[in-house]
Amino acid sequence: xxxxxxxxxxxxxxxxxxxxxxxxxxxxxxxxxxxxxxxxxxxxxxxxxxxxxxxxxxxxxxxxxxxxxxxxxxxxxxxxxxxxxxxxxxxxxxxxxxxxxxxxxxxxxxxxxxxxxxxxxxxxxxxxxxxxxxxxxxxxxxxxxxxxxxxxxxxxxxxxxxxxxxxxxxxxxxxxxxxxxxxxxxxxxxxxxxxxxxxxxxxxxxxxxxxxxxxxxxxxxxxxxxxxxxxxxxxxxxxxxxxxxxxxxxxxxxxxxxxxxxxxxxxxxxxxxxxxxxxxxxxxxxxxxxxxxxxxxxxxxxxxxxxxxxxxxxxxxxxxxxxxxxxxxxxxxxxxxxxxxxxxxxxxxxxxxxxxxxxxxxxxxxxxxxx
Amino acid sequence: xxxxxxxxxxxxxxxxxxxxxxxxxxxxxxxxxxxxxxxxxxxxxxxxxxxxxxxxxxxxxxxxxxxxxxxxxxxxxxxxxxxxxxxxxxxxxxxxxxxxxxxxxxxxxxxxxxxxxxxxxxxxxxxxxxxxxxxxxxxxxxxxxxxxxxxxxxxxxxxxxxxxxxxxxxxxxxxxxxxxxxxxxxxxxxxxxxxxxxxxxxxxxxxxxxxxxxxxxxxxxxxxxxxxxxxxxxxxxxxxxxxxxxxxxxxxxxxxxxxxxxxxxxxxxxxxxxxxxxxxxxxxxxxxxxxxx
Numbered sequence: 312x313x314x315x316x317x318x319x320x321x322x323x324x325x326x327x328x329x330x331x332x333x334x335x336x337x338x339x340x341x342x343x344x345x346x347x348x349x350x351x352x353x354x355x356x357x358x359x360x361x362x363x364x365x366x367x368x369x370x371x372x373x374x375x376x377x378x379x380x381x382x383x384x385x386x387x388x389x390x391x392x393x394x395x396x397x398x399x400x401x402x403x404x405x406x407x408x409x410x411x412x413x414x415x416x417x418x419x420x421x422x423x424x425x426x427x428x429x430x431x432x433x434x435x436x437x438x439x440x441x442x443x444x445x446x447x448x449x450x451x452x453x454x455x456x457x458x459x460x461x462x463x464x465x466x467x468x469x470x471x472x473x474x475x476x477x478x479x480x481x482x483x484x485x486x487x488x489x490x491x492x493x494x495x496x497x498x499x500x501x502x503x504x505x506x507x508x509x510x511x512x513x514x515x516x517x518x519x520x521x522x523x524x525x526x527x528x529x530x531x532x533x534x535x536x537x538x539x540x541x542x543x544x545x546x547x548x549x550x551x552x553x554x555x556x557x558x559x560x561x562x563x564x565x566x567x568x569x570x571x572x573x574x575x576x577x578x579x580x581x582x583x584x585x586x587x588x589x590x591x592x593x594x595x596x597x598x599x600x601x602x603x604x605x606x607x608x609x610x611x612x613x614x615x616x617x618x619x620x621x622x623x624x625x626x627x628x629x630x631x632x633x634x635x636x637x638x639x640x641x642x643x644x645x646x647x648x649x650x651x652x653x654x655x656x657x658x659x660x661x662x663x664x665x666x667x668x669x670x671x672x673x674x675x676x677x678x679x680x681x682x
Numbered sequence: 683x684x685x686x687x688x689x690x691x692x693x694x695x696x697x698x699x700x701x702x703x704x705x706x707x708x709x710x711x712x713x714x715x716x717x718x719x720x721x722x723x724x725x726x727x728x729x730x731x732x733x734x735x736x737x738x739x740x741x742x743x744x745x746x747x748x749x750x751x752x753x754x755x756x757x758x759x760x761x762x763x764x765x766x767x768x769x770x771x772x773x774x775x776x777x778x779x780x781x782x783x784x785x786x787x788x789x790x791x792x793x794x795x796x797x798x799x800x801x802x803x804x805x806x807x808x809x810x811x812x813x814x815x816x817x818x819x820x821x822x823x824x825x826x827x828x829x830x831x832x833x834x835x836x837x838x839x840x841x842x843x844x845x846x847x848x849x850x851x852x853x854x855x856x857x858x859x860x861x862x863x864x865x866x867x868x869x870x871x872x873x874x875x876x877x878x879x880x881x882x883x884x885x886x887x888x889x890x891x892x893x894x895x896x897x898x899x900x901x902x903x904x905x906x907x908x909x910x911x912x913x914x915x916x917x918x919x920x921x922x923x924x925x926x927x928x929x930x931x932x933x934x935x936x937x938x939x940x941x942x943x944x945x946x947x948x949x950x951x952x953x954x955x956x957x958x959x960x961x962x963x964x965x966x967x968x969x970x971x972x973x974x975x
Binding site: 352355362363365366369370373374377378381382385389399401402403405406408409410412413415416417418419420421423424427473476477480481483484490492493494495496497498499500501502503504506507508509510511512514521522523524525528557560562565566569614617618620621624625637640641644645650653654656657658660661664667668671672675676 | 700703704706707710711714715716717718720721724732733734735736737738769770772773776777780781784785786788789791792793796797798801804806807808809810811812813814815816817818819820821822823825826835836837840841842844845846848849852876877878881902905906907908909912913920925928929932939942943945946949950953954956957958961965968969
């Protein structure tokens with residue numbers, strides 16, 4: 312890979328023989344790469360092509376093609392006449408592809424979605440704020456808003472509290488690693504997989520038949536009647552939230568556990584000598600020390616909860632009063648084909664995360680300054 | 683003033699003193715593993731048995747081998763299209779991890795070690811994009827895809843997943859690459875190395891831990907994703923991935939627990955393996971601060 316051209320060729324002979332070859336090579340390679348990539352994009356686009364071959368071509372282009380592209384454009388830059396020019400252009404060889412992808416797939420779409428949210432279902436005529444009026448007044452959406460807020464409060468506090476509880480408890484035992492792994496494991500499970508898992512936990516059979524869902528089995532064992540957990544409006548939402556808490560607790564635990572280990576032991580020892588009990592130590596020393604981490608973790612969970620889609624989509628499709636904004640967005644856009652409604656709902660989700668974006672950027676700026 | 687000495691205690695005493703802690707931990711662990719255990723055990727039981735008795739009843743007679751069967755897996759693989767969905771998931775996931783990590787590594791290097799106009803602005807942009815809800819991108823990208831014929835193709839979903847993963851990738855890799863010792867790079871430049879050589883020969887090998895943790899994130903995120911796959915790939919059998927196939931099964935065969943349990947376990951097998959074997963890198967990535975939109 313050291314075919315480098317920053318160094319100027321040493322002798323006249325070098326310049327005469329090597330330079331033209333290298334110049335030609337550094338022109339041909341990118342052109343060839345582009346042609347091959349273009350051809351392969353067409354091939355990968357072809358729905359008739361054998362799948363395995365498509366993947367192999369994709370992998371090949373994904374690994375080698377991308378590398379050759381970087382390498383050959385970098386090589387081309389080396390042929391620019393002045394050092395200043397080379398140094399000016401080279402960084403864009405490195406960041407260019409990433410920025411192009413971000414612009415095409417995130418930045419342009421963000422503005423486009425905001426624009427579309429003021430147009431009608433087919434994105435033809437302007438309708439002013441009509442889509443937002445729908446978003447804030449239709450009965451389904453009112454349910455969705457109330458549910459999303461409940462989700463935010465219940466799941467965020469639930470995950471953080473359970474995560475903190477486990478982190479504090481396992482710190483005192485010898486099998487810490489094992490216990491943590493068990494709690495952490497659901498993080499690897501998809502929302503869809505988790506939904507199936509919990510659908511089985513909530514499974515309902517009429518009272519005269521044996522219960523196969525563990526929750527109803529326990530209920531019947533203690534003399535109760537089986538409950539349709541996902542249908543009963545008073546707690547079906549909480550049944551869904553339990554799934555999310557189950558998934559997110561491991562994340563909270565890992566981060567909080569690391570923060571707990573960072574609390575200086577001298578501080579706690581000093582308090583202990585002064586006669587403080589474990590509870591006092593926890594609430595007046597440990598919690599203030601890890602407060603920043605708790606906020607970070609809670610924010611992360613809140614962002615995930617805000618966009619919760621899969622769990623509701625798979626478990627109830629938003630029926631029986633379990634609608635949430637992200638599920639409504641999917642249904643409006645891809646079932647009802649109403650891009651106006653869908654865009655407006657996306658924009659509402661965006662507005663909800665704007666404060667977090669601002670804080671993230673500010674934190675980063677401060678971090679950079681202090682470095 | 684009396685000196686305070688702790689009474690010496692036997693290990694058993696210590697254990698008993700902590701018994702409330704042990705009970706609480708074991709209880710939490712059971713609650714967290716039972717749901718998954720139910721699916722796992724049921725997936726090996728006869729369909730009739732799943733319907734007529736709770737999965738926990740097998741603990742009464744675990745060694746009656748006639749009650750165990752692989753029939754469910756066979757059925758969900760062959761008849762329910764889970765085999766081709768599994769293949770599709772692999773096809774979608776591998777390039778969707780490799781492409782963004784390469785593109786992000788180059789960008790992260792530039793942000794960390796090269797000087798160019800607009801650097802801070804672009805990087806601020808990347809940080810801002812980290813938590814943008816992907817819902818914002820779905821409709822416009824779908825419109826682009828419909829007009830270019832990329833809709834429903836693997837290439838389309840690779841590019842989408844790669845781009846959605848980029849902000850986090852750049853951020854994670856930047857955090858790591860910018861912390862590499864300055865002297866190493868400077869001495870390389872003095873020896874005449876170009877940025878490209880420094881990047882490939884020096885920075886990339888040193889950044890393997892950060893690259894590994896991002897790869898695990900992106901792998902889990904792509905493999906477990908449902909929304910992006912539903913929108914850009916669809917649910918037709920030739921392209922559907924395991925999550926959309928499983929979600930379809932819940933809709934169409936919602937009471938056939940033998941299919942749902944084995945299907946669910948198939949979707950979970952690979953991520954669980956990756957996760958358990960590479961947990962170290964995953965945790966490291968988490969602690970390096972990762973929030974994805």
